[in-house]
Amino acid sequence: MVASNKSSMGKTKRSTDDLIDSAIAQQNDWMENRRTFARRFLKTLNIFARPNPTHDADKNPTGQKKETRRGGVAAYWFPILCAVFVVLVAVWVAFFHRPSDTVVVVPPVAEPTTRIVAETFEQVSVPTFDIVRIEPQGTVVVAGRWVADDSVSIVINGEIVATERTDKNGEFVYSPARAFEAGNYTISLIGIRGNVKSDENVFVYISERGYQNSVSLLMTDDGSTLLQAPTMLVDGDLVVSKIDYLDTGRIVVTGDSLPRLRVSLSLDDKYLGFARVSDYKHFGLGADVGDLKSGQEYKLTVRLHDGDGRTIAEVNHKFTMPEMTGDDDTYYTVRRGDCLWIIARNFLRRGVLFSIIAERNNIENPNLIFPNQNLQIPTGGTGK
Numbered sequence: 001m002v003a004s005n006k007s008s009m010g011k012t013k014r015s016t017d018d019l020i021d022s023a024i025a026q027q028n029d030w031m032e033n034r035r036t037f038a039r040r041f042l043k044t045l046n047i048f049a050r051p052n053p054t055h056d057a058d059k060n061p062t063g064q065k066k067e068t069r070r071g072g073v074a075a076y077w078f079p080i081l082c083a084v085f086v087v088l089v090a091v092w093v094a095f096f097h098r099p100s101d102t103v104v105v106v107p108p109v110a111e112p113t114t115r116i117v118a119e120t121f122e123q124v125s126v127p128t129f130d131i132v133r134i135e136p137q138g139t140v141v142v143a144g145r146w147v148a149d150d151s152v153s154i155v156i157n158g159e160i161v162a163t164e165r166t167d168k169n170g171e172f173v174y175s176p177a178r179a180f181e182a183g184n185y186t187i188s189l190i191g192i193r194g195n196v197k198s199d200e201n202v203f204v205y206i207s208e209r210g211y212q213n214s215v216s217l218l219m220t221d222d223g224s225t226l227l228q229a230p231t232m233l234v235d236g237d238l239v240v241s242k243i244d245y246l247d248t249g250r251i252v253v254t255g256d257s258l259p260r261l262r263v264s265l266s267l268d269d270k271y272l273g274f275a276r277v278s279d280y281k282h283f284g285l286g287a288d289v290g291d292l293k294s295g296q297e298y299k300l301t302v303r304l305h306d307g308d309g310r311t312i313a314e315v316n317h318k319f320t321m322p323e324m325t326g327d328d329d330t331y332y333t334v335r336r337g338d339c340l341w342i343i344a345r346n347f348l349r350r351g352v353l354f355s356i357i358a359e360r361n362n363i364e365n366p367n368l369i370f371p372n373q374n375l376q377i378p379t380g381g382t383g384k
Contacts, residue, residue, distance in 0.1 A: 226307020
């Protein structure tokens, strides 16, 4: 039993030695392969370092090659050239090369709609008018624009009369079946979301004579634009009720016409100025004309204009200048819509002189005058 165990141990020892010898042999082979590879690589480099094939001038008289030796740098010119090339490429990449910008192609996106966001009402434009038309039967059609698929209220004379829904294009139409009574109407718009009010108002005048004599005007801060002009005028649509010539060389014309339109004044075809007709159809216009000679004939022309400045009615008044009476005062009957400022501007050239008229007529509150009140106007320009 003991001998058997010893025999087994000896066999195990000899097998381990074989494994070690085999590993050492493989390592030696690997080292030999490395040495062989290195010799081949150096031999390849030595080819580039060798001189050109021998010529007759390079040979010895014995026919043997003449040995030539080169310096260390000349012997390894190819590796050095490769190293220099690598350095140049590295410098170019580090200091001169700029990567091209990446171009990203974005597919076209549809234009954003005017739909508002609940948090940003201030970025939305206000409601606007497209048309305000007076129909033959006396109804009024209002069309305009606001945010798509939203609500807009129509306000007439300060009261909301209807709320309409806009379509996908932001357009709406309000067309009541009830005819409007004759009179003046002011129309505005309010966008429900955000309570956004229109910057523009539309003034509508419904004539007692029908829609042919009615007017609609778009009123803005810059003036007015005629949306619908009267298609037919009749007697009474432009009337000159009084002409005053003052010894100060100023002429004042008062009359009646269609509300909110403009009237202009000319003397012997010389333009003198214009005034706007009030909502109550009255107008007054004063202008300096200088000294008019007694006994000489003059032609006074008052014209009514639409919103585009075209003349739609005209009144000509020819008169012979009478002798001046020498009175310093004239008289004026107050009409609805008048104020002392406008009366003073027409008669006394400047509205700030209204206090002279108030003092002459013992008016305690200059902001309170009454229709049909007869005022004495001190045309001499003083309150004395």
